[in-house]
Amino acid sequence: MDANMKSELITWGVDWDDLSARFMNNDDLIAKFMFKFLKDQSFNELTVAMEAGNVTDAFKAVHTLKGVSGNLGFKAMLEPVVNLTEITRAGSMEGARVQYELIKDKYEKLMDILNKYNPNP
Numbered sequence: 001m002d003a004n005m006k007s008e009l010i011t012w013g014v015d016w017d018d019l020s021a022r023f024m025n026n027d028d029l030i031a032k033f034m035f036k037f038l039k040d041q042s043f044n045e046l047t048v049a050m051e052a053g054n055v056t057d058a059f060k061a062v063h064t065l066k067g068v069s070g071n072l073g074f075k076a077m078l079e080p081v082v083n084l085t086e087i088t089r090a091g092s093m094e095g096a097r098v099q100y101e102l103i104k105d106k107y108e109k110l111m112d113i114l115n116k117y118n119p120n121p
Helices: 003-012 016-022 027-037 042-052 055-071 075-089 096-117
Strands: none
Touching (some): 003 027, 027 096
8 A cells, every 4th residue: 555545535534543453464455445335325326315305215225325434534524424324324314414515525535536546547
């Protein structure tokens, strides 16, 4: 893994200690899964569901995003993802837009970092 990429991910809010332990301190394996995240569709599915006001689909998408965020140490994004998961789990969209916008901001910044270092654009 590129040292600059690692530094940017940590600055963005990746919990590197947790992530590194989860991936047996293998930075190349971490990079492989980070770049796989570029193809993850859960945020796009969440966006479509939010635009449609579809609470069921929003829950499914954000719940998936929560799992991926937790597994990849995306601490910076985890709180609003968890909050939106609980809002939609309750069948509500009240307050969902605020949490979605927080997620979107963090997600876009993360994607910028990953795309910057992606060896296979």
